[in-house]
């Protein structure tokens with residue numbers, strides 16, 4: 435997809451994921467958009483190297499083609515979506531990513547809803563404070579951390595099986611633990627219908643533009659949950675629409691900003 439607010443820019447010369455995210459931060463601070471603002475979103479994006487999800491200019495803030503008429507969204511768009519959903523991306527939450535494409539955003543979701551694993555943790559004295567639900571076994575200088583307690587669940591639903599397969603490979607190269615502990619999985623299906631098996635969801639993200647808010651997705655949202663979906667016909671203005679299901683089950687929606695996404699299309703599982 436293209437940029438937000440009708441403009442598009444590139445961060446020429448960004449050489450690493452950290453540089454890219456820092457540039458995003460500074461540019462948006464300057465613009466006072468506050469797109470990337472929370473520590474949790476920042477760490478999820480820093481931990482997820484875009485070069486593992488696209489080999490085309492991964493550190494440029496622009497969408498890139500990933501084949502099958504799909505694109506990996508621009509990093510600022512990923513940041514924007516993560517921030518809007520951040521309060522719903524908590525330990526133990528269930529998340530659905532419709533049109534998961536490259537799997538980049540799906541991996542960020544997984545990082546935000548699960549407890550950290552030892553592979554990501556640098557042993558220091560703070561570990562006892564930040565990870566109270568974990569047991570630590572010290573043996574010959576090796577720290578083994580056994581995860582206890584709940585972990586979130588993230589499902590990416592993608593209708594092009596080649597993309598679903600590639601996104602699984604991307605995440606495996608990134609961090610096999612994300613797939614191994616059952617936190618994240620990609621399924622092939624028509625995302626317009628959601629993924630009933632994992633419902634209800636605390637947050638649903640749609641990475642392609644629908645003509646109208648898909649009713650099945652609203653149905654599969656938990657009370658108190660949030661759905662983020664670009665709405666608009668191909669070639670016409672699209673609005674990133676935030677749909678909130680309140681604790682009493684009533685639904686409200688709000689147009690957040692104009693965007694440009696590839697269309698959410700009919701099922702084509704056979705490809």
Ligand code: SAH
Pocket residue numbers: 502503504505506507532533534535536537538539591592593594597623624625626641642696697698699700701
């Ligand atoms: N967030 C993704 C966006 C990928 S582009 C990323 O940044 O990588 C949108 C994706 O939606 C494409 O991969 C496309 O194949 C998928 N898509 C379109 N219509 C769909 C449908 N009905 N069901 C599931 N996936 C769909």
